[in-house]
Amino acid sequence: MKKVIAIDGPSGAGKSTLARLIARELGFDYLDTGALYRAVALHLTSHGLEENAPDEEIEKLLRKVRVEFRSGRVLVNGTDVSEEIRTPEASHYASVFSARQPVRQYLLGIQRDAAAHADLVTEGRDMTTVVFPGAFRKIYLDASVEERCRRRETEFMARGVEVNMDRLRLEIIERDARDSGRGIAPLRKAGDAFLMDSTGLHIDEVFRQIMEFIRE
Ligand code: DC
Numbered sequence: 001m002k003k004v005i006a007i008d009g010p011s012g013a014g015k016s017t018l019a020r021l022i023a024r025e026l027g028f029d030y031l032d033t034g035a036l037y038r039a040v041a042l043h044l045t046s047h048g049l050e051e052n053a054p055d056e057e058i059e060k061l062l063r064k065v066r067v068e069f070r071s072g073r074v075l076v077n078g079t080d081v082s083e084e085i086r087t088p089e090a091s092h093y094a095s096v097f098s099a100r101q102p103v104r105q106y107l108l109g110i111q112r113d114a115a116a117h118a119d120l121v122t123e124g125r126d127m128t129t130v131v132f133p134g135a136f137r138k139i140y141l142d143a144s145v146e147e148r149c150r151r152r153e154t155e156f157m158a159r160g161v162e163v164n165m166d167r168l169r170l171e172i173i174e175r176d177a178r179d180s181g182r183g184i185a186p187l188r189k190a191g192d193a194f195l196m197d198s199t200g201l202h203i204d205e206v207f208r209q210i211m212e213f214i215r216e
Helices: 015-026 033-046 055-062 088-097 101-113 127-131 145-158 165-181 203-215
Strands: 004-008 029-032 067-070 073-076 120-124 137-142 194-197
Touching: 004 015, 004 127, 015 029, 015 120, 015 203, 029 033, 033 055, 033 067, 033 073, 033 088, 033 101, 033 120, 055 101, 067 101, 088 165, 101 127, 120 127, 127 137, 137 203, 145 165, 194 203
Parallel strands: 004 120, 004 137, 029 120, 137 194
Antiparallel strands: 067 073
């Protein structure tokens, strides 16, 4: 395995922006594991699977699908679904199906393979705890719910998507609870991860502090 910088944290904490900046700075590959979970969930729902589908049905569909993350894009059987996976509905299903064992098992190998041939900056919910527990550097990036709501609002508005702040806040709280409360690979801070609370900080400052930690 090559060198891995692993970042975990709740949705909207700024993980992907930070991970991209680190990857560019160090010349590492970048892996957005949330995009993989989103793509898998999209595949399952587009084949009619409901939230409570039995494991066997999930396994059956995953046996025949190829999900890849390449140059910042996510592909399902060769089709680019990078835009489709960014809706609030896709976020919801990604969170729901990511709690299922066959989904986590399916993506485990794909994520580890990404570090087989290239140094990697990766971000998600269980990078530091399950997928890369031996990572070169481990970071837990947090921010308050209010701040994460504001960032999500800005993101949606930039894409011309209208948002209802109360609904957005509820969705974030619900997703936090599900991602942290599930039985398998829940979101939690690894004991040896560097804790960075980005509330009130500009991304440049977060990046500066994190690079200092990485270069220590
Ligand atoms: O990072 P994101 O918001 O794109 O992730 C979407 C969902 O995928 C998130 O709610 C939980 C799940 N996920 C996960 O369980 N494990 C990961 N390593 C990354 C994402």
